[in-house]
Amino acid sequence: MKALTLWQPWASLVVAGAKPYEFRSWRAPRSIIGRRIVIHASARKVDGREVDQLRRLLAAGGRYAAQTCLTPIDVALAVLNGGDWPLAAGIGTAIVGEPRSGADIGADFGAINAVNDSDRHLHCNWGWPMENIELWPEPLAMRGAQGLWTWPTPEQVA
Template identity: 30%
Template sequence: MRALTIRQPWAGAIVHQTKRVENRTWKLPAAHHGARVLIHAGAQLDKNAKIYGPDFGDYAAIVGVATITGYHWSDDGTCCEPWGFANAYHWTLADVTALPEPVSVKGALGFWTPSEDVVNAALRQDTAVAR
């Protein structure tokens, strides 16, 4: 299972609010279309983001699990308001689950492969939440 690092506050907005689109400058690789991925909160805050609402406070940790259902390009971002950016690929997310206890781990840019222990710790929580 792969993980995707997303800076805060965006990772928190995905797992705790209604953000169901991830803005990227690059196309979704075909291998990840329809894939279930771990959502990793990066170690740094996106300094360009305006935080509305709570500071999710989880950094350098797996905070949730989601399915990437597809992607599309947007010139103006209006298709995915209020979360979609202009001039970006919008990766669409579904079946999002927040982990009750974030799993601390150093991530990497883009997709990366966490250790088996990290994956198992996250999936145990994902399964427990789904019940």
């Protein structure tokens, strides 16, 4: 199974069902569309400024909240205010849907500016739908990698 490493709190937002798209600068490879992948939380320390920015946009509501593409807002705020974001661990799985243009997704959400859920503006070209989410009962500690990588089998972990 392939894995995708996300910074926190975005990984937790995905598995909570509040981040329906993972934005990337590149289109998801055909080989993973319709396939289940592991959502892996990176070891990177959470950037409090990014979290505060998301909270402000969601609190502002309307088109400002829409530019984050986080929904439902109450679930997103609960994750952002909870602060329990595992690091360096697999936290669940999702099926990758057919990628969509970030501009099209933004229009669907009614965003006032280019849709983006972080300050990495070049990473919003493609939205990968995160569907049929499965939250794991406990995080599984694991070192990650950039891009798509292969999640080890239980035999490889042992």
